[in-house]
Amino acid sequence: MMARKLEPLLSPADGFLPRLRKILSRWPLHVILIVTALLWMTPSIGLLISSFRPATDIASSGWWTAFQTPFEFTLDNYSDVLSQNRMGQSFLNSLIITIPGTVVPIMVAAFAAYAFAWMRFPGRNALFIFVVALLVVPVQMTLIPVLRLLTDLNMAGTFPAIWLAHTGYGLPFAIFLLRNFFGALPKELMESARLDGASNMRIFFRLVLPLSVPAIASLAIFQFLWVWNDLLVAMIYLQNPELAPMTLTINNLVSSFGTEWQLLTAAAFISMALPLVVFFALQRYFVEGILAGSVKG
Amino acid sequence: MPAFLFVTVFLIYPVIDTLRISFFNRNSTEFIGLDNYEYVFTNSTAQSALLNNVLWLVLFTVLAVGLGLLFAVLSGRVRYEAMAKAAVFIPMAISFVAAAVIWRFMYAYAPEGFTQIGLINAAGTGVGLEPIAWLVEHPLPYTDVTLPGPLHTNNFALVAVGVWMWTGFAMVILSAGLKGISTDILEAARVDGAGEWQIFRRIILPVLSPTIAVVATTLVIQALKKFDMVWVMTAGNFETDVVATLMFKQMFNFSDFGRAAALAVVLLAAILPIMLISIRRFRAQEET
Amino acid sequence: MAGVRFKNVTKRYGKVLAVNGFSLDIADKEFLVLVGPSGSGKSTALRLLAGLEEINEGNIYIGDRLINNVPAKDRGIAMVFQSYALYPHMTVFQNMAFGLSLRKTPKDEIKTRVEKAADILDITELLKRKPRQLSGGQRQRVALGRAIVRKPDVFLLDEPLSNLDAKLRVQTRAGLSKLHQRLGTTFVYVTHDQVEAMTMATRIAVMDQGIIQQVGKPQELYNRPDNAFVAGFIGSPAMNFFEASVTNGPQGMKLDMDTFSVPVPKDRLSALNPFLKKKITFGMRPEHIHNREFLPPGCEADGDCITASPVKAKVEVTELMGNEIFLHLVAGDKSFLARVDPRTSAKPGQDIEVVFNMDNMHAFDPETGQAIHTQKEKGQGEGKEKVEKSIDLPS
Ligand SMILES: Nc1ncnc2c1ncn2[C@@H]1O[C@H](COP(=O)(O)OP(=O)(O)O)[C@@H](O)[C@H]1O
Ligand SMILES: [Mg+2]
Numbered sequence: 001m002m003a004r005k006l007e008p009l010l011s012p013a014d015g016f017l018p019r020l021r022k023i024l025s026r027w028p029l030h031v032i033l034i035v036t037a038l039l040w041m042t043p044s045i046g047l048l049i050s051s052f053r054p055a056t057d058i059a060s061s062g063w064w065t066a067f068q069t070p071f072e073f074t075l076d077n078y079s080d081v082l083s084q085n086r087m088g089q090s091f092l093n094s095l096i097i098t099i100p101g102t103v104v105p106i107m108v109a110a111f112a113a114y115a116f117a118w119m120r121f122p123g124r125n126a127l128f129i130f131v132v133a134l135l136v137v138p139v140q141m142t143l144i145p146v147l148r149l150l151t152d153l154n155m156a157g158t159f160p161a162i163w164l165a166h167t168g169y170g171l172p173f174a175i176f177l178l179r180n181f182f183g184a185l186p187k188e189l190m191e192s193a194r195l196d197g198a199s200n201m202r203i204f205f206r207l208v209l210p211l212s213v214p215a216i217a218s219l220a221i222f223q224f225l226w227v228w229n230d231l232l233v234a235m236i237y238l239q240n241p242e243l244a245p246m247t248l249t250i251n252n253l254v255s256s257f258g259t260e261w262q263l264l265t266a267a268a269f270i271s272m273a274l275p276l277v278v279f280f281a282l283q284r285y286f287v288e289g290i291l292a293g294s295v296k297g
Numbered sequence: 298m299p300a301f302l303f304v305t306v307f308l309i310y311p312v313i314d315t316l317r318i319s320f321f322n323r324n325s326t327e328f329i330g331l332d333n334y335e336y337v338f339t340n341s342t343a344q345s346a347l348l349n350n351v352l353w354l355v356l357f358t359v360l361a362v363g364l365g366l367l368f369a370v371l372s373g374r375v376r377y378e379a380m381a382k383a384a385v386f387i388p389m390a391i392s393f394v395a396a397a398v399i400w401r402f403m404y405a406y407a408p409e410g411f412t413q414i415g416l417i418n419a420a421g422t423g424v425g426l427e428p429i430a431w432l433v434e435h436p437l438p439y440t441d442v443t444l445p446g447p448l449h450t451n452n453f454a455l456v457a458v459g460v461w462m463w464t465g466f467a468m469v470i471l472s473a474g475l476k477g478i479s480t481d482i483l484e485a486a487r488v489d490g491a492g493e494w495q496i497f498r499r500i501i502l503p504v505l506s507p508t509i510a511v512v513a514t515t516l517v518i519q520a521l522k523k524f525d526m527v528w529v530m531t532a533g534n535f536e537t538d539v540v541a542t543l544m545f546k547q548m549f550n551f552s553d554f555g556r557a558a559a560l561a562v563v564l565l566a567a568i569l570p571i572m573l574i575s576i577r578r579f580r581a582q583e584e585t
Numbered sequence: 586m587a588g589v590r591f592k593n594v595t596k597r598y599g600k601v602l603a604v605n606g607f608s609l610d611i612a613d614k615e616f617l618v619l620v621g622p623s624g625s626g627k628s629t630a631l632r633l634l635a636g637l638e639e640i641n642e643g644n645i646y647i648g649d650r651l652i653n654n655v656p657a658k659d660r661g662i663a664m665v666f667q668s669y670a671l672y673p674h675m676t677v678f679q680n681m682a683f684g685l686s687l688r689k690t691p692k693d694e695i696k697t698r699v700e701k702a703a704d705i706l707d708i709t710e711l712l713k714r715k716p717r718q719l720s721g722g723q724r725q726r727v728a729l730g731r732a733i734v735r736k737p738d739v740f741l742l743d744e745p746l747s748n749l750d751a752k753l754r755v756q757t758r759a760g761l762s763k764l765h766q767r768l769g770t771t772f773v774y775v776t777h778d779q780v781e782a783m784t785m786a787t788r789i790a791v792m793d794q795g796i797i798q799q800v801g802k803p804q805e806l807y808n809r810p811d812n813a814f815v816a817g818f819i820g821s822p823a824m825n826f827f828e829a830s831v832t833n834g835p836q837g838m839k840l841d842m843d844t845f846s847v848p849v850p851k852d853r854l855s856a857l858n859p860f861l862k863k864k865i866t867f868g869m870r871p872e873h874i875h876n877r878e879f880l881p882p883g884c885e886a887d888g889d890c891i892t893a894s895p896v897k898a899k900v901e902v903t904e905l906m907g908n909e910i911f912l913h914l915v916a917g918d919k920s921f922l923a924r925v926d927p928r929t930s931a932k933p934g935q936d937i938e939v940v941f942n943m944d945n946m947h948a949f950d951p952e953t954g955q956a957i958h959t960q961k962e963k964g965q966g967e968g969k970e971k972v973e974k975s976i977d978l979p980s
Contacts, residue, residue, distance in 0.1 A: 033371050036364075037384035040461065043399040044387050046416060050402065062414045063402065133572050134309070135518050137565060140545050142311035144554070149310070173515065177470075180511055184477075214473055222389075222466065229392035232525065247392050268395030275390035279383070481670035484637050489684035489735070490658035499683070503674040
């Protein structure tokens with residue numbers, strides 16, 4: 001107690017010492033953060049380094065020894081993977097699958113979430129609970145009945161089939177998240193817009209969507225990742241190798257080559273590249289606050 | 298509403314179909330009553346899978362939410378916020394297949410005396426410990442103690458991978474919630490005399506609780522549905538099966554659709570009350 | 586109980602100098618109002634005092650204690666935020682008790698203190714509610730209550746009235762003054778509204794662009810603004826400014842505004858002498874421009890009112906305020922505002938004659954904006970005291 005009272009008397013307001021002390025007083029924060037961040041990155045770094053090592057080295061020594069002499073780095077793994085004739089095509093396929101597989105469910109979910117949050121209709125809450133309860137349905141459980149259905153409709157093994165599938169699987173979570181976010185928007189905003197004569201459509205597009213950009217961005221990146229990295233749904237619904245996305249092609253690559261880890265490491269990084277780009281592009285929305293610009297005296 | 302069309306086709310119809318199948322024999326030709334359910338609750342493999350799921354549910358959810366929250370709070374207070382978050386987020390961007398490869402590098406095991414190419418065992422043997430087959434063994438690491446039920450080393454190793462992948466999710470959503478808390482409230486608490494810890498416990502945590510509930514609910518569901526992770530790492534061997542992998546095996550390896558369906562129904566039944574509780578919580582919160 | 590001292594405090598946000606060389610002594614039990622236009626650095630100064638921002642240069646003391654590096658919670662202050670910043674998940678009671686419970690105050694003492702504060706603020710029946718179930722005015726009182734129960738040495742308030750409607754604002758203004766007397770604590774109050782400043786403050790500090798322009802009692806700022814900024818900021822409606830040349834004519838020194846001119850009163854001659862044949866900024870408050878037919882008491886008998894030649898002006902707009910009328914006038918190319926007797930029957934478009942009460946003239950150096958002061962004797966001019974009583978009326 002005494003020390004605390006005396007301390008400020010002894011130090012000038014501005015200067016080297018207090019500043020140093022401030023940095024030091026925060027060192028546990030920095031240490032925890034940096035150590036955890038490094039810990040979290042270690043496996044990925046290992047993968048990255050391995051992807052540049054020759055096959056024989058990967059299998060015989062740990063990746064962290066790669067920096068010992070003699071240096072042996074190679075781009076062979078990448079050129080091997082990329083030269084697989086289907087890799088370029090499957091990158092494209094992944095895009096073709098992922099973009100509608102992200103956009104469509106979010107659009108549909110946004111409408112539904114708006115209805116659940118701001119429109120009155122009978123059975124609204126029961127219906128919402130029901131939709132959210134569907135979150136729990138394991139995808140594996142639906143595969144066979146849906147596949148049968150799609151086959152009957154002659155849609156099995158087509159892009160629209162997989163778009164629809166991802167939309168169906170993505171919807172409950174998207175509705176769940178967006179409804180909670182929409183519901184938290186200030187009621188007065190909707191009311192004043194309604195008094196101004198705005199229709200539901202207008203309120204939705206001009207007010208709710210712009211205000212929900214952070215939530216939608218978070219949702220978009222997750223849906224994007226899930227679809228991009230999905231193997232199971234693609235495996236079941238898209239047997240045609242011409243249409244296979246990267247995950248499927250890589251998986252086949254691995255199984256047909258046996259345990260050639262070196263190819264997998266390179267392939268993993270190639271398939272990670274786009275999601276990371278998307279993450280950094282949307283990063284702004286995660287780092288900036290939803291209310292960052294709110295009024296302050 | 299197109300939303301309902303989608304969920305009907307892809308979710309509701311399968312649920313009903315599954316429910317029906319679960320009362321039939323392996324190829325759905327004969328009604329056998331509750332036999333499939335008897336299997337789920339008495340067969341030792343099925344029991345172990347159920348218990349493993351419980352372990353996932355608790356450990357995975359608590360760790361991922363806890364670490365995600367820690368990260369969201371801490372990284373918001375430094376200038377390299379974006380970098381720190383990216384580090385934790387990267388695993389989310391990795392496909393399960395790739396993640397499995399990464400972690401095989403981490404957990405790789407070679408008998409004592411051979412070169413360890415797995416980082417953890419290399420570090421362990423480096424300080425004189427014996428190497429451990431992380432994905433196989435049951436006793437606690439470096440001891441002879443074997444805990445009962447799901448508390449096996451290989452299960453912990455798998456959960457660790459799950460946590461590694463999903464903490465980024467918890468962090469991103471929680472951090473969005475954190476940013477939504479008005480700085481005025483936090484400053485008011487500071488002026489009121491709250492230290493950093495008290496601000497966290499008495500202001501941030503309660504205000505953030507709806508978001509935490511969203512994240513926890515999502516993770517609980519993930520834990521219960523956990524499939525890919527286990528499938529690619531151990532394929533459920535060495536008693537690491539969870540309900541979803543067992544279901545997959547029943548379906549595609551043993552072609553017993555009845556049992557698979559019964560497992561699915563049990564899973565669904567387990568999750569429903571959790572959902573109901575969390576939804577009730579929301580409604581209660583919105584009404585005050 | 587403590588005074589506050591700012592010594593040369595500076596705060597930068599990147600390149601923006603939010604608070605610049607800020608020095609201010611606030612006595613114990615004073616109600617000091619920090620007033621200035623939006624963005625002038627008032628909030629920043631208050632937040633520096635609260636410990637919510639770091640000082641770049643200078644020192645702040647509360648009592649005798651240097652508090653630059655004391656965390657906010659140990660400064661013995663309580664703050665009311667413009668947004669009220671009530672904790673949304675706590676009831677009114679919990680909101681008010683929060684600060685005390687953090688200090689491990691015994692439960693029953695918390696209870697008595699909260700109940701007493703609730704009683705003072707008339708929010709006893711709201712104690713069990715949550716903030717979202719309260720109206721704006723009620724929230725504001727809860728925010729006040731949260732500060733009161735802490736029994737702080739210094740009370741900080743940042744625009745606490747700006748989210749209230751006009752009527753409630755007037756009521757609360759009076760309430761705050763009473764509260765200040767009752768608590769006998771130092772208040773530091775930030776507002777952009779000079780009416781609030783004039784009506785509540787024991788002393789006012791006017792800020793602009795991070796710099797204190799003038800500190801003084803409300804009357805001092807009104808009567809003797811140090812510069813054109815303070816002159817224009819304090820008083821409502823705002824002072825009229827004219828560009829004028831100081832000339833010497835047959836009747837003595839005059840302020841010449843091309844289309845009309847006014848004589849300089851005797852006691853200002855020496856001060857204005859250095860500006861002879863130069864330009865000055867001439868300031869006249871609207872309440873010191875009278876309709877010639879209805880001169881206020883004290884103006885007819887002697888003084889410069891009567892010697893001043895009436896100015897012919899055309900009425901553009903009239904605003905009836907009840908007990909007075911605002912006339913928007915034009916004389917030549919100069920337009921100005923006069924606050925005149927309500928009996929005036931002038932209509933827009935009419936020409937009338939107005940008289941400038943030169944006793945109350947203000948003069949400023951056009952380059953620096955500094956007031957050109959005479960070595961004035963104290964308590965000058967009885968008439969002014971009366972005018973002050975009415976300055977808080979409309980805003
Ligand atoms: N956190 C901040 N970051 C950057 N600039 C700020 C910040 N807070 C205030 N400022 C700037 O400092 C100046 C003074 O702001 P403030 O003290 O809030 O003004 P006032 O309360 O008088 O309206 C303004 O120019 C404002 O833009
Ligand atoms: Mg302000």
